[in-house]
Amino acid sequence: MNAVEIEQAISELALQPFDAAEFPFAFLAAFGHKDTALKRLRAGNNNASDLPGGVLLRNHIHVAVCPSGGTGAGLQALRSSPATAKGKAKFILATDGQTLEAEDLTAGETIACDYPDFPDHFGFFLPLAGISTVKEIKDNPIDVRATGRLNKLYVELLRENPDWATAERRGDMNHFMARLIFCFFAEDTDIFNGEALFTRTVEQMSDRDAGNTHQVLSEIFRAMNVKIADRAAANLPRWADAFPYVNGGLFSGSAEVPRFTRMARTYLLHAGTLNWKQINPDIFGSMIQAVADEDERGELGMHYTSVPNILKVLNPLFLDDLRAQLEAAGDNKIKLLNLRKRMARIRVFDPACGSGNFLVIAYKQMREIEAEINRRRGESHLGSDIPLTNFRGIEVRDFPAEIARLALIIAEFQCDVLYRGQKDALAEFLPLSAENWIICGNALRLDWHSVCPPMGAAMRLVADDLFETPLDQTEIDFENDGGETYICGNPPYLGSTWQTAEHKADLEAVFGQYIKNWKSLDYVAAWLMKAANYIGDVQAAAAFVATNSICQGQQVAILWPLVFGRGMEIHFAHTSFKWQNLASHNAGVTVVIVGLSREPKMVRRLYSLSENGETISKQVEMINAYLVAGKNVVVSPSDVVLGGMAEMENGNKPVDGGHLLLDVDDARGLEIDSNQRRNFVKPFVGSHEAINGVVRYCLWISDEMRELAESVPALAARIEAVKEDRLKSTKKLTRDSAARPHAFQQIRQFGDEVLIVVPQVSSENRDFLPAALLAPGAIISNKCFAFLDAPLWNMAIIASRLHWVWIGAVCVRLEMRFSYSNTLGWNTFPVPLLTEQNKADLTRCAENILLAREAHFPATIADLYDPDTMPENLRQAHEHNDEVLERIYIGRRFKNDTERLEKLFDLYTKMVAKASSAKQAKLTTAKKATRKAAA
Numbered sequence: 001m002n003a004v005e006i007e008q009a010i011s012e013l014a015l016q017p018f019d020a021a022e023f024p025f026a027f028l029a030a031f032g033h034k035d036t037a038l039k040r041l042r043a044g045n046n047n048a049s050d051l052p053g054g055v056l057l058r059n060h061i062h063v064a065v066c067p068s069g070g071t072g073a074g075l076q077a078l079r080s081s082p083a084t085a086k087g088k089a090k091f092i093l094a095t096d097g098q099t100l101e102a103e104d105l106t107a108g109e110t111i112a113c114d115y116p117d118f119p120d121h122f123g124f125f126l127p128l129a130g131i132s133t134v135k136e137i138k139d140n141p142i143d144v145r146a147t148g149r150l151n152k153l154y155v156e157l158l159r160e161n162p163d164w165a166t167a168e169r170r171g172d173m174n175h176f177m178a179r180l181i182f183c184f185f186a187e188d189t190d191i192f193n194g195e196a197l198f199t200r201t202v203e204q205m206s207d208r209d210a211g212n213t214h215q216v217l218s219e220i221f222r223a224m225n226v227k228i229a230d231r232a233a234a235n236l237p238r239w240a241d242a243f244p245y246v247n248g249g250l251f252s253g254s255a256e257v258p259r260f261t262r263m264a265r266t267y268l269l270h271a272g273t274l275n276w277k278q279i280n281p282d283i284f285g286s287m288i289q290a291v292a293d294e295d296e297r298g299e300l301g302m303h304y305t306s307v308p309n310i311l312k313v314l315n316p317l318f319l320d321d322l323r324a325q326l327e328a329a330g331d332n333k334i335k336l337l338n339l340r341k342r343m344a345r346i347r348v349f350d351p352a353c354g355s356g357n358f359l360v361i362a363y364k365q366m367r368e369i370e371a372e373i374n375r376r377r378g379e380s381h382l383g384s385d386i387p388l389t390n391f392r393g394i395e396v397r398d399f400p401a402e403i404a405r406l407a408l409i410i411a412e413f414q415c416d417v418l419y420r421g422q423k424d425a426l427a428e429f430l431p432l433s434a435e436n437w438i439i440c441g442n443a444l445r446l447d448w449h450s451v452c453p454p455m456g457a458a459m460r461l462v463a464d465d466l467f468e469t470p471l472d473q474t475e476i477d478f479e480n481d482g483g484e485t486y487i488c489g490n491p492p493y494l495g496s497t498w499q500t501a502e503h504k505a506d507l508e509a510v511f512g513q514y515i516k517n518w519k520s521l522d523y524v525a526a527w528l529m530k531a532a533n534y535i536g537d538v539q540a541a542a543a544f545v546a547t548n549s550i551c552q553g554q555q556v557a558i559l560w561p562l563v564f565g566r567g568m569e570i571h572f573a574h575t576s577f578k579w580q581n582l583a584s585h586n587a588g589v590t591v592v593i594v595g596l597s598r599e600p601k602m603v604r605r606l607y608s609l610s611e612n613g614e615t616i617s618k619q620v621e622m623i624n625a626y627l628v629a630g631k632n633v634v635v636s637p638s639d640v641v642l643g644g645m646a647e648m649e650n651g652n653k654p655v656d657g658g659h660l661l662l663d664v665d666d667a668r669g670l671e672i673d674s675n676q677r678r679n680f681v682k683p684f685v686g687s688h689e690a691i692n693g694v695v696r697y698c699l700w701i702s703d704e705m706r707e708l709a710e711s712v713p714a715l716a717a718r719i720e721a722v723k724e725d726r727l728k729s730t731k732k733l734t735r736d737s738a739a740r741p742h743a744f745q746q747i748r749q750f751g752d753e754v755l756i757v758v759p760q761v762s763s764e765n766r767d768f769l770p771a772a773l774l775a776p777g778a779i780i781s782n783k784c785f786a787f788l789d790a791p792l793w794n795m796a797i798i799a800s801r802l803h804w805v806w807i808g809a810v811c812v813r814l815e816m817r818f819s820y821s822n823t824l825g826w827n828t829f830p831v832p833l834l835t836e837q838n839k840a841d842l843t844r845c846a847e848n849i850l851l852a853r854e855a856h857f858p859a860t861i862a863d864l865y866d867p868d869t870m871p872e873n874l875r876q877a878h879e880h881n882d883e884v885l886e887r888i889y890i891g892r893r894f895k896n897d898t899e900r901l902e903k904l905f906d907l908y909t910k911m912v913a914k915a916s917s918a919k920q921a922k923l924t925t926a927k928k929a930t931r932k933a934a935a
């Protein structure tokens with residue numbers, strides 16, 4: 001169940017007469033617990049409660065229904081009940097049907113309220129449905145409620161008016177919803193005169209069977225488009241005349257309204273009973289946008305990006321600086337005035353703004369600073385100098401774009417009420433401004449200079465309709481001559497495999513003119529490029545949330561030289577962290593924040609999360625594209641090992657149509673004798689086999705043994721099948737290899753080596769890379785890399801945390817998996833010069849790791865390296881390995897991964913410089929020798 005559904009279910013429960021016996025089950029049902037589970041609980045089978053009338057659902061909640069007046073004592077009994085702890089209850093709840101008390105045992109928070117009001121605390125209970133919630137929603141359920149009620153209305157109206165659901169009319173439908181939202185807000189905030197003017201008028205003037213509801217609404221909307229001076233001629237019904245002139249584009253254009261059913265009319269009236277005054281424009285906007293999107297509707301009420309996350313972008317981008325200036329200004333009136341003037345000329349621009357949450361938060365934060373300036377200057381009565389039109393956005397979908405405009409209008413009004421008082425807020429609110437500052441369009445096809453013109457370019461918008469401004473009229477005269485522009489947002493991330501033809505065309509439009517290999521880039525990369533191009537010409541800085549893949553592996557080498565080539569620098573960044581809203585499909589996207597500017601004097605700051613989840617900020621000299629403190633360097637694949645380690649080979653590539661490979665049954669059923677088996681059948685190991693202990697075999701036939709093998713019918717048949725398969729190939733190389741059908745197409749080993757195997761693909765969740773030691777005789781697949789007969793200390797390096805962080809940074813990642821590469825990950829890995837003693841120590845470390853694994857035979861690598869259940873002796877062996885290796889690097893353990901990466905990049909930069917000067921010296925010597933010889 002989503003948040004909206006849960007809110008509705010518990011609101012309905014609270015309206016029903018209290019049934020003591022039924023309440024615990026009905027409560028659990030409201031949170032999505034299935035009938036079958038509840039049946040078992042009801043029958044007592046699963047009920048672990050030790051209290052009379054108690055119901056305990058393990059790992060969830062312990063509920064007690066108490067005698068009248070006994071709620072407090074009931075909660076106390078639940079708290080001290082041994083069953084609560086034993087059943088690992090996360091919540092306890094007691095009620096007598098008049099009051100209700102509950103405690104979140106994990107967070108230690110409690111609630112106490114009258115029974116009918118408990119749905120107001122629905123956010124408190126959301127973790128019961130597996131939804132991790134945030135403070136803003138816990139404290140203020142109005143946004144979820146409003147979303148739920150409007151959703152019902154929206155769905156019902158589309159059912160009754162299918163023509164409004166078509167692509168051509170969806171815009172009208174969305175516009176209609178925006179008008180409704182405005183009316184609900186306006187009637188609860190005195191923007192409309194009198195109590196609940198809108199809802200009451202609809203209720204009184206429309207028939208109960210809803211036959212004329214659309215006409216009533218249409219007349220109300222028409223009134224709000226007629227100036228007071230023109231009212232007499234407009235022939236408005238008296239009841240519609242009570243509505244003010246609003247327009248600003250919101251009520252211009254057609255006043256047509258979809259037809260209502262009885263249900264739709266009821267839903268509308270229900271929505272009107274909410275207190276819209278308390279709406280949070282940033283939260284509500286994000287939630288309501290799902291209403292208009294069939295794919296998103298299942299996650300209704302779950303799209304909400306927390307304010308702290310948005311501030312991770314906005315604070316370092318410019319708000320921290322404004323606050324620092326405020327602090328420095330103290331009570332100096334001139335300095336305060338200058339700051340106010342500066343803020344009045346700041347533009348904030350979100351080129352993928354959704355329903356405008358970044359813009360709304362930026363606006364609200366700036367208003368807070370301005371209010372403090374006015375307070376210190378004794379000018380609290382003054383109106384705001386911060387123009388709403390300086391908060392610009394581009395959004396491709398029309399409903400979020402509509403909502404973004406509305407959200408900003410609501411935010412402005414709420415700030416005016418807060419800082420100037422209701423009277424002044426009302427006096428200046430209507431009519432709405434007709435300017436358009438949120439563009440509905442594709443940000444990657446629009447010229448950002450025309451959406452957000454460079455300062456001084458007075459391009460005037462000639463729009464007369466806020467909500468229907470065509471794209472070619474987007475220019476607007478910003479009040480920021482000489483001011484700054486801050487680009488921000490959370491543009492869409494989409495890896496190359498998920499992109500549609502349109503996405504690819506967008507990427508090509510942005511990158512095609514500069515590079516050929518743009519196809520591997522994530523969609524979000526285009527926003528960084530557009531920002532870099534924009535900042536090149538304008539006094540601006542940008543910061544985006546983006547998937548961390550653009551700062552890892554191969555994308556770095558494609559994207560960042562271009563961005564840096566525009567004169568950009570990363571002036572702040574936040575290293576990888578999970579960006580969550582409540583939507584289940586979005587749980588756990590790993591993101592980074594990257595701040596771009598071309599202001600070299602700016603302080604650079606690198607933010608990261610500590611192990612206990614706190615944000616750490618560090619001032620650094622430079623930030624590279626991997627978001628590591630250090631010089632700009634792009635790690636490129638190398639054919640040779642730059643440190644003094646062993647060479648890592650690729651695996652053997654069969655290209656055999658499957659005829660040389662055997663699973664256990666194939667191998668067992670092969671009609672050959674034991675001698676032939678010993679000679680030709682070998683264990684075959686790829687990533688999957690090495691990690692999960694899966695057994696597979698292959699036929700491994702040397703050229704010398706070919707004849708012998710072909711004399712065995714079972715083997716001859718397979719060899720022949722390989723030949724036929726290869727001959728059918730369109731590739732010349734494969735057809736050529738049909739001449740040697742007894743063998744793999746690419747062979748990298750003899751087959752008698754001791755192997756240290758490194759899987760190509762492995763889960764990022766493990767704390768160490770899963771390398772394995774294999775006895776002679778195994779053949780590795782091309783899904784693996786391997787050291788052949790190499791000293792064991794190489795394995796100690798592969799198994800280290802240092803190597804893990806390096807691979808995570810420089811190799812390609814496939815979603816949450818590492819994709820290992822010998823040329824990019826191993827050959828480039830910086831290792832200090834190792835002494836013989838170092839090598840001996842590391843060899844012992846590797847042996848200890850192997851012995852620790854052996855103690856758990858037959859556990860597989862996957863079993864042993866599950867981070868939740870990793871055996872203690874193995875963890876200790878790795879700890880010791882890290883201790884020994886890290887002391888070789890810096891004489892002590894590294895404090896964290898950030899420090900590890902900094903050291904590795906520093907060493908890499910030096911290593912590459914050394915390698916290139918050695919190459920240079922070699923070339924010069926060679927040239928000199930040639931010249932000498934010629935002379």
Ligand SMILES: C[S@@+](CC[C@H](N)C(=O)[O-])C[C@H]1O[C@@H](n2cnc3c(N)ncnc32)[C@H](O)[C@@H]1O
Pocket residue numbers: 286303305351352353354355356357358394395396397400441442443444489490491492493
């Ligand atoms: C990840 S959401 C972020 C929206 C909002 N800031 C939030 O946190 O919910 C990305 C937004 O970009 C919009 N979008 C996607 N492609 C776009 C494009 N080419 N141009 C403009 N907006 C786009 C999506 O519709 C979506 O609203």
